[in-house]
Amino acid sequence: MIDQIQHAWTWLHSDAASAVLIFTTIKILLITVPLILCVAFFTLWERKVIGWMQVRKGPTYIGKGILQPFADVFKLLFKELIIPSEANRVLFYLAPLLALVPAFAAWSVIPFDAQVVLSNSNAGLLFLLAMTSMGVYGIILAGWASNSKYAFLGAMRAAAQMVSYEIAMGFSIVGVLIAAGSLNLTRIVEAQAGNGGMFEWFWLPLLPLFVIYFISGVAETNRAPFDVSEGESEIVAGFHVEYAGSAFALFFLAEYANMILICFLASILFLGGWLSPFPESWGLVGTAGWWWLLLKANFFAFLYLWFRATFPRYRYDQIMRLGWKVFIPITIVWVLVTGIMVYCGWLLPGE
């Protein structure tokens, strides 16, 4: 619909450049504003779900609990920004921005439906990998610029962990590439379409890669049970221990935007994105649409919360062992297996 309005605007004002600028900005806002709202309600849902799992009620007071995230946001925004006296001021302010920008930039190539995508890039998947790998700068700079032992320890842990799990994540994406025959996210979803419904999706032939991708995603976003970089019981709050007010809110926003991004990506790469789990011949339930993508992403988001309420934190050396000695060998072997499957014709790339 926006494209049609843009065409009309271009025709009315006979100025294509300004139309591109205005309408791209509108599209960006149409992605980021709902994303920020999603983050707000995701925090509420997290507190509620973990509360129920621990036989509590969670937040109940402000607007019966529903308006709790807004209360939190206003509290954070009105708080004073405190800077440690020995901190590196420029990098201390720059770090939250460096964490937030890649987290939001990655959303530009996410397709929400067959034609609904901000940038239908041919190297979309590579762009995503590049953006998520840049998020670590915000964390290590925050740790270093704070000039605090705990923040620095958290930053070191986060950097080592994210660099290690990126490799396993990259290899599981290579498997998807071989199976789909494209780096374009829209075409990856289209490659999973077929008459078999959910049995045509990549989760079945690439099951080990699917599991490893999501677990690496949890480790990459530094969430429980891989949250040693925050590690409340050991190093207070890790890399953002010295941050207060809105600077802390930016870190919070970046972390949750990254989590939702991993949920969307897992749905797009392995669970057929906006495709319906039922065959197309089943009528209404077999129709593809964005609601399926949201449903799948919601499932993964719930897994995040479930993990947090269930598993104890990994010991640091075991995180490293899991990443390097378990995940990377399995992914390398399964990339080979995928190649053989494609070579033998059991899995047709792009179909």
Place this chain on the structure above:
Amino acid sequence: MTLPLILFYAFGAILIGSALAVVTARNSVHAALWLVLTFFTSACIWLLLHAEFLAIVLVLVYVGAVMVLFLFVVMMLDVKVAPLREGFVRHLPVGLLVAGVMLAEMLGLIGFGKLNEGGALVDAAAAQGLSNTEWLGRTLFSDYILPFEIAAVILTVAIIAAVALTLRHRPNVRSQDPSAQAAVRSQDRIRIVEIASANKETP
């Protein structure tokens, strides 16, 4: 001036400025960050040239992985900058010489290419109607498969050599065996012993 040309000059200016800042920064962490900006700006220039695969891989590999490890090391080491800077003037002539030779080589290569092609370079990907990423993949894995595989083998050998050089089996080190820890059963740690209760004595 068209928009790409303006952008090229802007990126070029940022690139040169940040590259100069790498060598003049007083703080080694700041120098590493300027180097990150240098890599990122050169990726932007490559994007202007429609080399999107190379640009994104540059960001992915150098900005996302290599420089993170670089920063990791620089932050951990307490590098004193002052002694390093003392040698700056002394090493300047050598540095200038190396830079001059590199400039001459680059000019020679570009000039040679221009003479050979006889005009503007042709975009091979656009000529075949493929995207840059797809063309690069096809060319690497068909025409240049042997050099590509040789490069891969050399890199693997380098990794194994680096691991072999640093791997030392020291005796008498108390280390944990995670698989043994994970495989432990409750019977190994706790033993429930039946003890007959003592005879009750009448008070």
